[in-house]
Amino acid sequence: MIHDSKRSDIALVVDDSPETLRLLTDALDSAGMTVMVALDGNSALRVVDKITPDIILLDAVMPGIDGFETCRRLKQDAGLAHVPVIFMTGLSETEHIVRGLEAGGVDYVAKPIVIEEMLARIRVHLANARLTQSARKALDASGRFLFAADRDGTIVWATPQAQKLMSANVTDETLSTARLRDWLRAIEAGTASADAKVTPLASDQLRLQYIARLGENEFLLRIAKDAAPITPAQFSKELGLTAREGEVLSWLSKGKSNRDIADILGLSPRTVDKHLEQIYAKLGVENRTAAAAIAVKATRK
Numbered sequence: 001m002i003h004d005s006k007r008s009d010i011a012l013v014v015d016d017s018p019e020t021l022r023l024l025t026d027a028l029d030s031a032g033m034t035v036m037v038a039l040d041g042n043s044a045l046r047v048v049d050k051i052t053p054d055i056i057l058l059d060a061v062m063p064g065i066d067g068f069e070t071c072r073r074l075k076q077d078a079g080l081a082h083v084p085v086i087f088m089t090g091l092s093e094t095e096h097i098v099r100g101l102e103a104g105g106v107d108y109v110a111k112p113i114v115i116e117e118m119l120a121r122i123r124v125h126l127a128n129a130r131l132t133q134s135a136r137k138a139l140d141a142s143g144r145f146l147f148a149a150d151r152d153g154t155i156v157w158a159t160p161q162a163q164k165l166m167s168a169n170v171t172d173e174t175l176s177t178a179r180l181r182d183w184l185r186a187i188e189a190g191t192a193s194a195d196a197k198v199t200p201l202a203s204d205q206l207r208l209q210y211i212a213r214l215g216e217n218e219f220l221l222r223i224a225k226d227a228a229p230i231t232p233a234q235f236s237k238e239l240g241l242t243a244r245e246g247e248v249l250s251w252l253s254k255g256k257s258n259r260d261i262a263d264i265l266g267l268s269p270r271t272v273d274k275h276l277e278q279i280y281a282k283l284g285v286e287n288r289t290a291a292a293a294i295a296v297k298a299t300r301k
Contacts, residue, residue, distance in 0.1 A: 008032050008033050008034045009032075009033050009034070009054040009055065009126055010033070010034045010035075010036065010051065010052075010053045010054050010055075011028050011033050011034070011035050011036070011053060011054065011055050011056070011057060011122070012036045012037075012038065012044065012047060012048070012053035012055075012056045012057070013025065013028070013035060013036070013037050013038070013057045014037075014038045014039075014040070014041065014043075014044040014056065014057065014058045014059055014062070014067070014070065015037075015039070015057075015058075015059040015062070015088065016039050016040060016059065016062045016063060017059070020059070020088070020111070020113070021037050021039075023113065023115070024057060024113070024118070025037065027115045027118070027119065028119075028122075031119055031122075036051070036053065039062075040062050040063060040064045040065070041062060041064055041065035041066070041067065041069065041070030041073070042064060042065065044056075044058070044070055044074070045070070045073060045074070048074065048077065048080060052079055052080065052083065053083060054083065054126060054129070055083065055084050055085075055086070055122055055125060055126055055129070056074070056083060056084070056085045056086070057086050057088055057118075057122075058070060058071060058085055058086065058087055058088065058105070059087075059088050059089060060087050060088065060089035060091060060096065060099075060100060061089055061090075061091065067087060067089070067100070067103075068099050068100060068103040069103075071085050071087075071100070071103040071104045071105055072103050072104060074104070075103075075104035081156070081157070082129060082132055082133060082157075083129065084106045084107070084125040084126070084128070084129050085104060085105045085106060086105065086106065086107045086108070086109055086118075086121060086122070086125065087100040087105045087107070087108045087109065088109050088110075088111060088113060089108075089110070089111060090110065090111040106125055107121055107125060109121065144159055144161060144162075144222070144263075145159065145161045145162045145165055145222055145223050145224045145263065146158070146159050146161075146162055146211070146220060146221070146222050146223075147159065147162045147163075147166070147220075147221055147222075147223065148214060148218050148219060148220050148221065149180055149184065149218075149219055149221060150217045150218060150219070151181065151184060151185070151217050151219075152177070152181050153176075153177040153178060153179070153180035153181030153182075153184065154177060156218055162222075162223055165206070165223060165224070166223060169206055170206070170223075175208070183208075184210075184219055187210050206223060206224065207223070207224060207266070208221060208222070208223050209221065209222040209223075209224075209266055222266075224263055224264065224266065238298060239282065239283060239294070239298060240282055241279060241282060244265075244275060245275050245278055245279050245282070247265060248261055248265070248272060248275045248276065248279065249279055249291060249292075249295045250295065251264060251265070252276070252279075252288055252291060252292050252295065253291075253292045253295035253296050255292075258272045258273065258276070276288065276291075279291055
């Protein structure tokens, strides 16, 4: 969700204590936020069916389903996966704090609540959530085949392009959660390669690339069609190009943009640019049109 400066942030407060609800509602309202309230977990689940809050303040101990289970159910909804949840409770033992974080919470505030501290934490988590969502929105718009997975091999999020590619080509046989988990653990242990040619897939049409670690338990990956080298032998033999330069030139001659070539070959756009510079120099041309013409002529010999 990209923040709209013309509207106030929406906070959902879930607590069975009227006093706590009154305290937080007054404070959040004074801070310029729109406040929704729920007295228990089931009510909270019904509220989020109608509107998505920007942040959730959740009591850990409530009648019916407790806050920990409520948080787990909230996080099962993809639309709420990145909404920060701050737990509120009088329980301060480490095991309860850990339970809250494991359930999907981002923070833990002990009761009685200190309003100034709560507002400060809310501001920090709202800012972090906006940065995260803005970055993912930019990735979505960039046309990249990217997704993120946690250490257990569970996919956390994916760009629309990656979702489409995986839904059409990936099954449990080609990329199971266990297989992805084992590959990520091997990369962390330094026993598996993470470059673009690593293929922990049964399918020979796709390949997977480890990009970076985004957080404590989130890994950025790239998935793309694994185009087999179709570079004509003439490119390397007759034109004096390296195998990689021949691949780049081959895709160039088929009308692919630099970004397309980067995606197909698992390279960065900057690397493709450098290959093209070398290709132009070796072919004695100044632009892609002239290079493509030479490539087409070579394939027809």
